[in-house]
Amino acid sequence: MxxxxxxxxxxxxxxxxxxxxxxxxxxxxxxxxxxxxxxxxxxxxxxxxxxxxPRIGKRAVIVMAGDHGVTDEGVSAAPRDVTWQMLPAFINGVAGIGVLARHAGASITVVDVGVAADVDIPGVLKRRVKAGTGNIAAGPAMTRDEAVAALEVGIEVARAEIERGATLLALGDMGIGNTTPSSAILAVLGGYSVNDVTGRGTMINDEVLDKKRRAITRALEINRPDPADGVDVLAKVGGLEIAGLAGVVLGCAANRVPVVVDGFITGAAALIAAAIKPESKNYMLASHLSGEPGHGLMLELLGLTPLLHMGMRLGEGTGAALAMHIIDAACRVxxxxxxxxxxxxxxxxxxxxxxxxx
Structure with a gap:
């Protein structure tokens, strides 16, 4: 395997x-x-x-995209269709990650690992494991086999970038509702309360925040993920893009290539990778401290120090792309x-x- x-x-x-x-x-x-x-x-x-x-040569950002059944619980202000609608902007270089990656001299690979809609966008790598996760507030996100398949998509994509000469990889994400499974992952692996790890995500009010907390609480009660088994946590309360990104981390670590973690979602992926193989933490660099309240707890668990404190919370890999300048500067010094x-x-x-x- x-x-x-x-x-x-x-x-x-x-x-x-x-x-x-x-x-x-x-x-x-x-x-x-x-x-x-x-x-x-x-x-x-x-x-x-x-x-x-050390010298940093070719650099690349890998953006994994996936949808989440838990959006049925009203945990997000944006509709699910926004996930696939954003992908052309990534490919065309006009979204936040497109601008910042371009100025960092990094290529972008966008991967459909779990988008609900049938994506047929030129330039998007079609590696979909399934059309979005199940609603974690009602059952598991995916089967264990699906979680492994999504992890292996990430490993394969990372390996392909490295074979093309990448010496520094960065993680990016796209998936409406994905702060909800990320909070669930942090609660399980860190032993934190749901309230401590659940923030507002994107533009949600108090009512939606309450729905989000209740959905995560139900997800943990119903699915009972095992914190000693990273794949089990991923399968029960995770996301397909989170799985793909965790695979990228493992693929980088196996090939001795540094990987830059972005914000809250990619931090959840890093936690999964570390739960599967603790030594993978040695190959991670934390780009920034997200405005999402649980992100600092993630970085503490990973033993990583963020390079930037700029209140960023866009995701997409934007903080990771920005940090590439600092990483390159460190080598040059x-x-x-x-x-x-x-x-x-x-x-x-x-x-x-x-x-x-x-």
């Missing part, structure tokens, strides 16, 4: 490359640690790529700055020793 093979390939970071990168980073013409997170990003990338001076020795400048430790011996 592709999922099993992929999971078995995921290992730890390259400690030797990281040590070599740290030695160089600490000798650059700056006080140690003075570039903050830029330094940590560069060291992590060295460990992922196995390169003491490590590679292009010179050391004290290379510059012929006395470093901080040498100056301190001279002062002590005067």
């Amino acid at each position: 592709l999922l099993t093979e992929t999971v078995n390939k995921i290992g730890m970071l390259d400690d030797v490359a990281m040590a070599q990168a740290k030695e160089r980073m600490d000798s650059l013409i700056k006080p140690p640690g003075s570039l903050g997170q830029l330094e940590q990003i560069a060291l992590k990338l060295a460990g992922i790529l196995g390169q003491p001076r 490590l590679d292009e700055m010179v050391t004290f020795q290379e510059a012929g400048v006395m470093d901080m430790d040498e100056e301190k020793l001279l002062q002590e011996h005067r």
